[in-house]
Amino acid sequence: MASRQPRQASHIPKLVRFNAGQGLTFLQRPKLLLVTDAILVALIVVFPFIMGGREAWGHRILISLALALGCVWSLHKIRTGGRLVLLAIEPLIIAGLLLVWFQTVPFAPAVLAKISPEYGRLLPEWAATQLASDGHAVPDAWKTTSLLPTETQHAFLMLLAYGVIAVVVAQRLATEADCHRMLKLVGISGILMAVFAVMQLATSNDLFFWFYRQPYTGTHEILKGAFTNRNHFAQFLALSIGPLTWWMLAQPRDCNSEIREHKGLGPAKANHSRFDSLVNMKLLLMACAVSGVVVCIMLTLSRGGMVAAALASTVCLAGLWKSGRLGASLAVAIMGIGGIALAAIMFLGQGKIEDRIDQLASADADRLDGGNARRSIWTADVEAVKEFPLLGCGVGSHRYVYPVYMRDLAGFRGIIFSHAESSYMHLATETGLAGLALVALGMLYAVGRILWHILKRTETERVAALAAVMAGLVAGLFHATVDFIWYVPAIVVTTIVLGVTGLRLCSGFRPTLGMPFPRLGWLIAGVGCLLLLCRVQPDLERRVAGERWWNQYKNTSHDLESSRKSAAEISELNDEETNTGTAELAAAKSPSSDVASYHDPEKIAVDDDELQGLSVRINLLLKGIKANPKHLDALHELSLLSLKMFQLRQRLSDNPLSEVQIRDAALSNFKSTGEMHVWLKKAFGRNIKLLMLSDQMARRALALCPVKGEAYMILLHTSFLRDVRDPGRQSMINQTMLAGGNDPYVRYFIGDCLLTEGKVDAALEQWQFVFHSSPEYRRQVCLNISQQLPADFVITTFKPSLDELDEVLAAFRERGRKSDIEKLLYVIEEVTRPATTAGSETASVPSDPLQETSQRVSLLMDGHKAAHAFGLHEQSENMLRLALTCDETAYWPHRALGVFLLNQERYAEAGEMLQWCYEQDSGDANVEELLLKSRRLAHQKRTRVHPASHMEQKTERP
Numbered sequence: 001m002a003s004r005q006p007r008q009a010s011h012i013p014k015l016v017r018f019n020a021g022q023g024l025t026f027l028q029r030p031k032l033l034l035v036t037d038a039i040l041v042a043l044i045v046v047f048p049f050i051m052g053g054r055e056a057w058g059h060r061i062l063i064s065l066a067l068a069l070g071c072v073w074s075l076h077k078i079r080t081g082g083r084l085v086l087l088a089i090e091p092l093i094i095a096g097l098l099l100v101w102f103q104t105v106p107f108a109p110a111v112l113a114k115i116s117p118e119y120g121r122l123l124p125e126w127a128a129t130q131l132a133s134d135g136h137a138v139p140d141a142w143k144t145t146s147l148l149p150t151e152t153q154h155a156f157l158m159l160l161a162y163g164v165i166a167v168v169v170a171q172r173l174a175t176e177a178d179c180h181r182m183l184k185l186v187g188i189s190g191i192l193m194a195v196f197a198v199m200q201l202a203t204s205n206d207l208f209f210w211f212y213r214q215p216y217t218g219t220h221e222i223l224k225g226a227f228t229n230r231n232h233f234a235q236f237l238a239l240s241i242g243p244l245t246w247w248m249l250a251q252p253r254d255c256n257s258e259i260r261e262h263k264g265l266g267p268a269k270a271n272h273s274r275f276d277s278l279v280n281m282k283l284l285l286m287a288c289a290v291s292g293v294v295v296c297i298m299l300t301l302s303r304g305g306m307v308a309a310a311l312a313s314t315v316c317l318a319g320l321w322k323s324g325r326l327g328a329s330l331a332v333a334i335m336g337i338g339g340i341a342l343a344a345i346m347f348l349g350q351g352k353i354e355d356r357i358d359q360l361a362s363a364d365a366d367r368l369d370g371g372n373a374r375r376s377i378w379t380a381d382v383e384a385v386k387e388f389p390l391l392g393c394g395v396g397s398h399r400y401v402y403p404v405y406m407r408d409l410a411g412f413r414g415i416i417f418s419h420a421e422s423s424y425m426h427l428a429t430e431t432g433l434a435g436l437a438l439v440a441l442g443m444l445y446a447v448g449r450i451l452w453h454i455l456k457r458t459e460t461e462r463v464a465a466l467a468a469v470m471a472g473l474v475a476g477l478f479h480a481t482v483d484f485i486w487y488v489p490a491i492v493v494t495t496i497v498l499g500v501t502g503l504r505l506c507s508g509f510r511p512t513l514g515m516p517f518p519r520l521g522w523l524i525a526g527v528g529c530l531l532l533l534c535r536v537q538p539d540l541e542r543r544v545a546g547e548r549w550w551n552q553y554k555n556t557s558h559d560l561e562s563s564r565k566s567a568a569e570i571s572e573l574n575d576e577e578t579n580t581g582t583a584e585l586a587a588a589k590s591p592s593s594d595v596a597s598y599h600d601p602e603k604i605a606v607d608d609d610e611l612q613g614l615s616v617r618i619n620l621l622l623k624g625i626k627a628n629p630k631h632l633d634a635l636h637e638l639s640l641l642s643l644k645m646f647q648l649r650q651r652l653s654d655n656p657l658s659e660v661q662i663r664d665a666a667l668s669n670f671k672s673t674g675e676m677h678v679w680l681k682k683a684f685g686r687n688i689k690l691l692m693l694s695d696q697m698a699r700r701a702l703a704l705c706p707v708k709g710e711a712y713m714i715l716l717h718t719s720f721l722r723d724v725r726d727p728g729r730q731s732m733i734n735q736t737m738l739a740g741g742n743d744p745y746v747r748y749f750i751g752d753c754l755l756t757e758g759k760v761d762a763a764l765e766q767w768q769f770v771f772h773s774s775p776e777y778r779r780q781v782c783l784n785i786s787q788q789l790p791a792d793f794v795i796t797t798f799k800p801s802l803d804e805l806d807e808v809l810a811a812f813r814e815r816g817r818k819s820d821i822e823k824l825l826y827v828i829e830e831v832t833r834p835a836t837t838a839g840s841e842t843a844s845v846p847s848d849p850l851q852e853t854s855q856r857v858s859l860l861m862d863g864h865k866a867a868h869a870f871g872l873h874e875q876s877e878n879m880l881r882l883a884l885t886c887d888e889t890a891y892w893p894h895r896a897l898g899v900f901l902l903n904q905e906r907y908a909e910a911g912e913m914l915q916w917c918y919e920q921d922s923g924d925a926n927v928e929e930l931l932l933k934s935r936r937l938a939h940q941k942r943t944r945v946h947p948a949s950h951m952e953q954k955t956e957r958p
């Protein structure tokens with residue numbers, strides 16, 4: 001019996017090959033080397049999931065891991081010895097550290113004046129806001145080049161962490177295989193982030209990781225992954241496109257040669273097609289991964305991210321083509337990626353992606369920057385760079401410095417530009433031309449050296465890997481021009497890893513590479529990292545705790561504001577339902593007398609819920625400041641809320657004096673500050689402590705950052721508490737103007753202060769700026785003036801334009817004097833007439849005829865409502881007919897005029913208007929009902945008139 005021959009193993013390609021021997025060899029490596037690799041994996045793959053490293057706990061993890069990495073690697077080199085590999089960027093890292101450290105060193109005012117005269121011009125009275133504390137004398141002037149030295153000191157630790165990572169990665173990459181593994185880690189990180197982002201959006205409850213509530217953004221709107229900004233998420237994924245494409249396409253050519261040898265029979269072996277070598281599971285999976293990452297970038301709707309992804313793909317494919325790794329597989333890969341991406345965009349984009357691409361293709365600045373935000377912040381930053389050209393205004397100070405130089409700040413009130421929307425502009429603002437030059441030199445050196453090797457070298461594997469690195473660097477360099485992507489530590493770490501990997505591939509892996517470095521040097525470096533790691537933990541813990549309370553405060557404030565708005569909407573709906581039956585009576589009622597009661601205090605309702613909400617928020621801020629006494633935003637916010645709480649509680653007290661009235665009384669009746677404090681405690685009890693708390697927090701905020709305009713404004717409220725004579729008030733007003741002169745909120749209060757001191761002309765000069773800055777403050781100025789002055793004063797003093805008259809009308813309508821409304825209606829009638837007949841000086845020159853027509857019609861409709869409310873029926877009709885003169889096709893003026901004529905019992909005319917409206921919108925049930933009503937009433941009126949005339953004829957016939 002013939003023995004059965006053992007079946008020959010089938011030649012099936014394995015997707016994943018696991019070599020037990022290699023695994024054991026890996027585990028048998030030195031334990032310190034394994035720990036080093038584990039930390040690097042954590043930094044590249046895990047760290048991005050900690051909100052991109054942007055928040056305080058991300059900073060703490062990054063600094064701790066980097067210093068631990070330096071300590072572990074130093075211990076490893078102490079045991080094994082070896083050379084120190086240098087990449088020629090180390091001097092730039094050291095220079096950057098020295099620059100940031102230099103920004104925190106105190107200097108004499110004369111030295112600061114030589115660095116930049118702006119310090120003396122901008123902060124002449126800052127020293128007057130400071131008090132002696134902890135045995136330290138009162139400072140005579142601001143002394144550091146950084147305008148926020150606490151944040152600059154923290155930035156020094158961040159930059160040191162980046163430097164440690166760069167140096168250790170350069171030492172760890174000992175072979176080309178190590179570089180390949182590093183590129184694969186970057187690719188894996190991008191894949192994991194993309195998968196997580198899709199899962200989070202698909203099952204979103206608006207919380208990151210389904211449990212963390214970020215106070216400034218949510219997860220239900222768009223793909224963000226673990227990042228708070230879609231642009232940052234898109235850039236992080238763009239960094240992984242190069243490594244993933246390289247991983248997908250740069251496969252060994254002979255991986256399937258053994259399979260092809262067993263295909264076919266006899267001579268057919270030679271004629272066998274190579275198509276089977278193109279279709280393998282690994283290639284398909286990698287194509288899906290690259291496609292998924294590209295689709296995720298497109299779905300972020302980040303225009304900068306889209307361009308960065310396109311650049312990364314182009315550079316990588318060009319480099320791989322140069323390496324010779326791209327053959328027929330390129331066609332399959334591109335078709336696969338393009339097909340998957342196109343299908344996903346068609347099904348998921350919902351037309352939004354096409355809109356964003358159209359904006360990019362248009363190259364129109366107005367479309368690309370619709371709100372003019374980028375151009376405004378760049379203009380402000382250019383002004384800041386001009387004033388602080390050499391060393392900048394300090395790392396971390398941008399969000400507090402740009403308002404000083406942003407002329408159109410009123411248009412962005414409530415918006416905080418935490419970064420400059422451009423990495424290069426941001427660097428120039430915070431580190432001056434010196435910092436920008438250091439970064440530019442580093443990037444040019446790295447990119448130039450890698451590009452030279454791609455063009456000149458012939459090693460296939462090395463050139464392909466360099467192409468993957470180059471793709472990420474080029475994408476980042478472009479995206480950095482339109483966004484501050486380096487604000488995100490996860491992006492910086494990945495960029496450092498890519499850059500160092502590329503430089504190591506360029507330098508090669510010769511055993512003699514580098515310089516001899518003694519074990520004693522490694523010992524000093526390790527001990528230094530360990531000591532610094534322990535030293536910084538308390539400060540990092542304070543920052544984490546302070547930010548936790550700050551986030552809780554922001555979330556609580558948002559909840560309270562949402563509840564307040566909801567309650568107001570419900571109350572408004574209830575009021576509308578209650579007043580439905582009495583609308584005619586309310587319209588007939590006279591709004592008010594023409595004589596205003598100027599001396600009666602304005603009655604302002606204070607809700608108990610508002611006081612309770614303020615108390616909750618103040619308690620959260622107090623806890624946050626206790627955790628981190630140097631949290632600038634918490635200090636400033638607490639000063640504002642303490643002042644607001646004082647004002648509200650005073651209105652409810654038996655002695656309802658405002659802080660302005662208290663100051664006037666103190667200046668008039670007391671010669672010493674001690675006597676004043678005794679009186680304040682007796683007269684106002686615990687309430688006065690809130691005013692003192694506001695004063696203290698404002699001074700502490702200015703001690704950290706001297707350009708907080710609102711903090712100076714608060715001291716104008718409270719400075720008399722420190723000295724009853726308040727001798728430096730005018731100097732404080734000037735200082736407030738220097739720091740907050742672009743903020744209409746600050747300018748409005750300065751005008752109010754000047755008005756109470758009898759400086760009417762100076763106050764009006766401030767309010768001129770405020771009036772024309774924004775609708776909110778324009779209305780507030782009008783409300784303030786309307787208490788004592790008629791509408792004529794506003795018209796002649798501020799000369800409101802066409803698009804400003806609606807707020808003026810609303811303010812005086814709320815004040816309720818009929819003569820003011822009549823005057824304003826006359827002005828509105830004049831400015832909204834056709835240009836050939838308008839004679840008012842307030843008429844504006846139209847830049848867009850359609851927009852101006854819309855403004856005219858809207859203003860006339862507001863005028864109609866005001867006239868109707870005050871019983872001015874003739875003016876009300878004039879407003880509507882003038883609106884129809886401006887735009888004969890306007891729907892709402894026709895409808896409003898129809899209703900008005902119906903109420904005036906002019907049924908035939910009303911029917912004509914309502915008939916026109918019905919023809920335009922036959923689905924409006926209210927118009928149809930009103931039309932039928934007008935016809936019915938018109939018929940009844942005719943039938944009532946006809947019998948009367950018939951009876952007259954009968955009586956005359958005899």
